[in-house]
Every structure is written in structure tokens, then in C-alpha cells.
Amino acid sequence: MRRLGFLLTFAGIVAAWQGLVSVTGVAPYILPGPLAVGRALVLHAGALLGHAATTAAEIALGLGLGTGLGFASAVAIGYLRPARRWLMPLLVVSQAVPVFAIAPLLVLWLGYGMVSKVAMATLIIYFPIATSFIDGLRRTEPGWLDLARTMTAGRPGAAWACFRHIRIHAGLPALASGVRLGAAIAPIGAIIGEWVGSNAGLGYLMLHANARMKVDLMFAALAVLAVLAVALFVAVDATCRRLLHWLPEGLPTEARTDWEEQR
Amino acid sequence: MDAPRGPRSLAVVPAVGIRVVGATLTYRGDIVFRDLAVDFDPGLTSCLLGPSGVGKSSLLRMIAGLAPSGGRVMGSDGGPLAGRIAYMDQRDLLLPWLRVIDNVTLGSRLRGTRADRPAARALLERVGLQGNAADYPRTLSGGMRQRVALARTLMEDRPVVLMDEPFSALDALTRLRLQDLSAELLAGRTVVMVTHDPFEALRLADRIYVLSGRPAELGEALLIPNYPPRDPTAGGLAALHHELLDRLKAADAGSEPERRPAARRHAAGAP
Numbered sequence: 001m002r003r004l005g006f007l008l009t010f011a012g013i014v015a016a017w018q019g020l021v022s023v024t025g026v027a028p029y030i031l032p033g034p035l036a037v038g039r040a041l042v043l044h045a046g047a048l049l050g051h052a053a054t055t056a057a058e059i060a061l062g063l064g065l066g067t068g069l070g071f072a073s074a075v076a077i078g079y080l081r082p083a084r085r086w087l088m089p090l091l092v093v094s095q096a097v098p099v100f101a102i103a104p105l106l107v108l109w110l111g112y113g114m115v116s117k118v119a120m121a122t123l124i125i126y127f128p129i130a131t132s133f134i135d136g137l138r139r140t141e142p143g144w145l146d147l148a149r150t151m152t153a154g155r156p157g158a159a160w161a162c163f164r165h166i167r168i169h170a171g172l173p174a175l176a177s178g179v180r181l182g183a184a185i186a187p188i189g190a191i192i193g194e195w196v197g198s199n200a201g202l203g204y205l206m207l208h209a210n211a212r213m214k215v216d217l218m219f220a221a222l223a224v225l226a227v228l229a230v231a232l233f234v235a236v237d238a239t240c241r242r243l244l245h246w247l248p249e250g251l252p253t254e255a256r257t258d259w260e261e262q263r
Numbered sequence: 264m265d266a267p268r269g270p271r272s273l274a275v276v277p278a279v280g281i282r283v284v285g286a287t288l289t290y291r292g293d294i295v296f297r298d299l300a301v302d303f304d305p306g307l308t309s310c311l312l313g314p315s316g317v318g319k320s321s322l323l324r325m326i327a328g329l330a331p332s333g334g335r336v337m338g339s340d341g342g343p344l345a346g347r348i349a350y351m352d353q354r355d356l357l358l359p360w361l362r363v364i365d366n367v368t369l370g371s372r373l374r375g376t377r378a379d380r381p382a383a384r385a386l387l388e389r390v391g392l393q394g395n396a397a398d399y400p401r402t403l404s405g406g407m408r409q410r411v412a413l414a415r416t417l418m419e420d421r422p423v424v425l426m427d428e429p430f431s432a433l434d435a436l437t438r439l440r441l442q443d444l445s446a447e448l449l450a451g452r453t454v455v456m457v458t459h460d461p462f463e464a465l466r467l468a469d470r471i472y473v474l475s476g477r478p479a480e481l482g483e484a485l486l487i488p489n490y491p492p493r494d495p496t497a498g499g500l501a502a503l504h505h506e507l508l509d510r511l512k513a514a515d516a517g518s519e520p521e522r523r524p525a526a527r528r529h530a531a532g533a534p
Contacts, residue, residue, distance in 0.1 A: 143356045146329050151370040151419065153328055154345035161373045169360045246360045248401040 032216040037223065040216040047205070052224050054201040058114050058190040059232060062121020066186070067179055069122065070129030074175075077130075078137035079163050095127040100192055107197040117193035117201065124189035125182035129175070136174025140167045173247060176240040183236035187229045202228075278306035279347060279422045280453055281326055285334025288321050295321060296479040298334070301472070305339055305422075308446075308454040308491060309484070310464035312507075313474035314515045319457045320427050322474070326455065327425050338423075349419035353428040355408040357400040357415075363387065364396040367415045386414040390444060406437035413441065417448055424449055426456040430463065442466055446492040461507050465495040471507060475514030482510060 014034045020026075021033035028036060041048065073091065076083040103120060110116035144166050152158035194203025202225045209217035281303040288295040295318040303309045311319045325332040327350050338344050357366045367386060368378035387393050390410040400408055409430065416424060429445070430438040446467055458464055464471045471485040485507060488499070495504060 141356070143352055143354055144358065146324075146327075147350060147352070147356050147369075148373055149329060150327050150348050150350040150425075152373050153348070154343070155374055157375070158373075161375065165369075165373055166358070169358065172360075246399045246401065248359055 029213045029215050032219055036216040037219040040214075040220040041223065044217055044220065048202075048220060048224050051200060051202050051205045051221070052228060054114065055117075055187075055190055055194070055203065055225070056228055056232075058117040058193070058201065059121055059186045059228075061114075061118045062189055063125060063179075063182055063186045063232075063236075065118065066122040066125035066182055067129055070126050070133060070178065070182075071175065073126075074130050074133035074137060074171075075168070077134055078167065078171075079160070091127065091130055094123065099124045099189060103192050103196040106193065112197050112199055114200075117190045117198065120193035121186045121189035125186050128181045128185070129178035132178030132181070133171055133175040136171030137167050139174070140170045144170065173244055176244055180233070180237055180240060183233045184229075187225065187232070191225070277422065278451060278453055279342075280305035280339030281336070281344065281423060281455065282339055283322075283326065283332070283334065283336050285332075286322065286325055286336070287333030288318060288325070288330075290321075294478045296474075299479070299481065300334075301481050302339065303453060303455055304470065305453050306451055307469040308449070308456065308467055309470040309472060310468035311455065311457045311472050311474055312459065312461065312464055312511060313479070314511075315459075317474050317477075317479050317514075319474050323425050323427050323455060323457050344423060347421050348423045348425060349416045349421040351412055351416045351424065351426045351429045353431050355400075355405075355412040357408055357411055359400050361400075362396065363392065363398050363400065363403070363411050366400065366411055367418050369415060370419050383414070383418055386417050387411075389417075389448060390414045406433055406441070409433060409437075409441060410444070413445055413448070422452055424452050424454045426454065428457055428459065431459065438463075443492045450490075461504065461511065462495050465500055465504060465507065466493050467491045473507075473510045473514050482514075485510070 018033050018035065021031060032040075073087055077087050077091075099120060102123075106116045106119050110119055145162060148162040148166050149158070152161055155161075190201070191203040194201040195207055198204045202221045205221045206218050209215070209221065281301075283299060283301045283303075286299040287297045299322070311322065313319050321330060324330040326336050326344065327348055328336070328345055329350075336344060338347065357363075358369065361369065364380065364383055364387065365372065365378075367383040368380065371378040384393065384396060387396055390413055392407060392410055392414070395403065395407065395411075400411070403411065409432070413429075416426075426445075430441050433441065442463060456464075456467065465487065468487055468491070471487065473482045473485075474480070475482065485503065487493070487503060493500060
């Protein structure tokens with residue numbers, strides 16, 4: 001039912017778009033109609049698929065690397081006190097400098113190929129993923145840690161055992177929100193990278209088509225990018241849900257409200 | 264009900280008592296208790312009662328090594344208590360990402376030792392959850408979760424068991440069943456249980472202590488005859504019930520001036 005509603009809305013928007021183009025007679029190099037875009041999609045299917053594969057690979061690699069780096073630095077910052085002092089400012093600075101601003105540098109250093117785009121996507125998602133996981137690692141139910149402390153009292157390595165078996169797991173839902181956010185913004189990094197300098201990818205194709213007034217092809221590339229981004233987000237979301245199947249429904253009411261405080 | 268000494272000597276671990284000397288706690292500049300000394304006898308169940316905020320849970324947390332004591336907490340044999348304690352909270356504290364069986368064996372997972380799964384299964388059977396070993400906690404009811412917590416506590420197989428209102432979040436019937444079960448399964452261990460329920464204390468305790476005043480002091484222990492779980496409505500316990508209620512009333516009256524400002528704050532905060 002929900003899917004049908006979505007399809008109807010989508011069809012309505014496309015129809016309105018076609019109507020607008022037909023009624024106003026706007027020039028096709030300003031706004032092509034959906035039919036023209038569809039024609040471009042079919043005509044350039046091969047090229048679109050090839051460039052889409054490049055962009056998809058950049059996004060996927062960036063998401064993987066960004067998640068790995070974010071996870072690692074959050075664990076270091078959450079577990080080691082010195083690391084907190086050294087890495088936290090770096091983390092903040094990495095976000096204070098807009099990734100867009102260093103995009104030309106990355107292309108200069110890492111070349112026109114995929115590497116600079118992967119670096120861009122990694123950088124843009126690193127901060128949200130690391131900070132959400134750091135938050136998650138900090139907000140562990142204190143009762144769990146108390147329990148673990150009585151179980152490991154007087155043993156070497158107790159702190160790491162508690163961190164590994166309790167804090168990290170307890171922080172995973174927060175990490176998942178970070179990764180979801182990352183999946184939504186990673187395409188931005190890849191596309192910006194392609195705009196600044198590249199010879200493949202949907203961003204490159206869009207610039208190329210734009211320069212030659214092939215606006216229908218540009219819209220087709222945009223449509224493919226949108227489908228790609230949505231598919232990525234849905235896949236990541238489903239994976240997170242699957243991995244976190246143990247989450248209780250709704251928020252656990254585990255606040256410490258013993259009768260002593262209620263009276 | 265003169266039970267033979269039999270069931271109480273089933274314990275596998277040698278009993279060790281708890282000795283607390285000079286325990287001191289200040290909270291926001293206020294002395295909660297100072298130089299508190301108490302001995303909890305080995306192999307017996309002691310219940311701690313007292314008015315709200317008097318420091319019962321804090322004392323328990325000190326013994327558990329979760330809060331600094333300011334004094335000394337040790338076993339009755341003079342050795343440290345670390346590693347000889349199992350702790351059970353009012354909340355089940357089950358880890359939602361672990362199956363029931365893995366929650367029961369959490370201790371060995373944390374210590375990096377091999378989990379004795381047959382023993383864990385046997386304990387789950389004792390608490391009536393043999394069919395739920397592979398379930399995740401979110402699928403269980405509150406009573407079932409607290410039974411898993413009890414199995415996890417027993418799995419630790421420690422001579423000292425500290426319980427902070429372990430059954431207070433349960434409905435009356437489930438609470439009765441769990442009290443019976445834990446009395447049976449914890450027999451022979453040194454148990455210190457914080458509770459607010461005189462009825463529960465009379466059912467389960469060999470010794471009942473009332474913590475009262477500010478700085479708080481522990482009254483003399485009320486000795487309860489026979490073995491738990493008891494029927495508190497049985498004839499012999501009626502007098503003890505009266506005595507306990509009298510002590511609690513006295514303790515509550517003692518903390519009255521301290522509680523009144525809190526009540527006023529509540530009233531002021533209400534719209």
C-alpha cells in the first residue's frame with residue numbers, strides 16, 4: 001500500500017514535469033521533458049552504466065574506509081585517555097575545514113583517478129561516523145559496567161574486557177546511525193571529487209554533458225545517481241537493522257527510578 | 264517447620280562472611296554514614312532495611328567494590344572480597360545482544376575463560392527456562408529476565424552474593440516464586456540483600472538490619488529462626504513482624520526532619 005502510494009506520487013511528479021515542459025514550451029537545453037530524459041537513458045545506457053559503476057565503487061570504498069577509520073578512532077578515543085587528547089582536536093579540525101575546500105588538493109596529490117574520490121568520500125563521512133560512535137561508547141548503561149566490574153574484579157585486563165564485551169556492543173546502535181548518515185552523504189564526496197577533476201564517473205559525465213548542452217544526458221546521469229544513492233542507503237539501512245536485530249523495540253525504560261527516589 | 268540442617272549445607276563453595284570496618288560515605292558534603300562497622304555472618308542471609316536515601320544501596324555498592332569505602336571491607340577470613348562476589352541488581356541488566364545462555368555465562372566471557380555451558384543449561388533448568396537458552400532478552404517477560412539474572416548470579420558460583428532489591432520490579436506472584444527459588448538456590452552462601460519490603464525480609468533473612476539516622480547507624484540484628492523461605496503469616500513470626508515494623512517506624516521518624524525539605528521542593532516544583 002505504501003509502495004503504491006509512493007509510485008503514484010512519483011508518477012504524479014513526472015506527469016507534472018512533462019505537463020510543464022509541454023505547456024510552457026521551454027527550450028530542451030534548459031529543461032528537457034521526462035520523455036527526452038528517458039530517451040537519453042536508453043540511448044546512452046552503456047556509458048551511463050560504466051560511469052555509474054565507477055561512482056558506485058568510489059562511494060562503496062569511501063563508505064567502507066570511512067567506517068573503518070571512524071570505528072578505529074572512536075575505539076582509540078573511547079578507550080585510551082591520551083588518545084582522547086591527541087585525536088579529538090584532529091577530529092574537530094577535520095570537520096572545521098570543509099572537504100570541498102581541499103578537494104583540489106586531493107586531486108593534485110592523488111591524481112585524476114578513483115583514489116582522490118575515495119579519499120573525498122572517506123573524509124566527508126569520517127567525522128559523523130566517529131562522533132556518533134564516540135557518543136555511543138560513552139553512553140553505556142552504568143549498571144552493565146558495574147556488573148562487569150564485579151565479575152572481573154582483581155583480574156588483569158579487566159578494563160579492556162569490559163570495553164570489548166560491553167561498551168563496544170552497547171555503542172553499535174549509535175555507530176549504525178553514523179553509518180546510515182554516512183551512506184546518505186558519501187555520494188556528495190564522490191561527486192564533488194569527480195567535478196574537481198576526473199575522467200570517469202557520473203559527476204564527470206554530468207559536467208561533460210553540461211558543457212555540450214546535452215542537458216537530457218545530464219538529467220539521465222542525475223537520475224542514475226539518485227537511484228544509486230537511494231539503493232545504497234536502503235541496503236545499508238537493511239544491513240544495520242539485520243545486525244542489530246537484538247535491539248528492544250522502543251526505548252528501554254532503564255533509568256534508575258527505585259522507590260527511594262520516587263517517594 | 265523445623266527443617267533439618269541438610270539443605271543449607273549443600274553449598275559447593277566454602278562460606279565466607281563479610282567484615283566492614285570504618286565505612287564512611289559523604290554525599291554532597293553531607294555525611295551519610297561514618298565509621299560504620301558490621302559483620303555479616305558466613306552462610307547466612309542478611310537483609311538491610313531502612314528509610315529512603317539512608318544509604319542502604321551505597322553500603323552494598325561499597326561491599327561490592329563499586330564505591331570507595333573510606334574504611335575497610337574484607338572477608339571474615341581477612342582476605343579481600345574482590346573476585347568472591349556476585350552482584351544482582353533490581354534491574355536484570357541482561358545484555359540485549361547476547362542470547363540467554365550467553366548472558367548466563369557472561370562472567371567467563373569477560374574473564375576470557377571457557378564457558379561451562381552444561382552447567383549454565385542446568386541452572387537455566389533450575390529457574391525453569393531450559394527452553395529459552397537460545398532466545399534474546401527482548402523476547403522475555405520481566406519475570407523471566409530476572410530469572411535469567413538469578414541464573415547468571417548463581418553461575419558465578421561465588422561465596423558472597425549481594426542483591427539490591429532484586430525482586431522489587433516484579434508483580435506479587437512472580438516475586439513470591441522468585442523468592443522461594445533464590446532461597447533454595449542461594450542456601451549456604453553469604454547473602455546481603457537490600458530490600459524495602461519487611462515481608463520479603465522475614466521470608467528470606469536469617470538476620471535483619473535496619474539502617475537509620477544521619478549519619479546512619481545499623482541497629483542490632485533481628486535474628487529470625489528457621490530456614491527460609493518462610494511463611495511470614497505463620498504464628499511465630501507475627502511478633503517479629505511487629506518488632507521489625509516498630510524499628511522501621513522509629514527509623515523513619517528519625518529521618519523525618521531530613522525529608523521535609525525534599526517534600527517542599529516537590530510541592531514547589533509542581534505547577
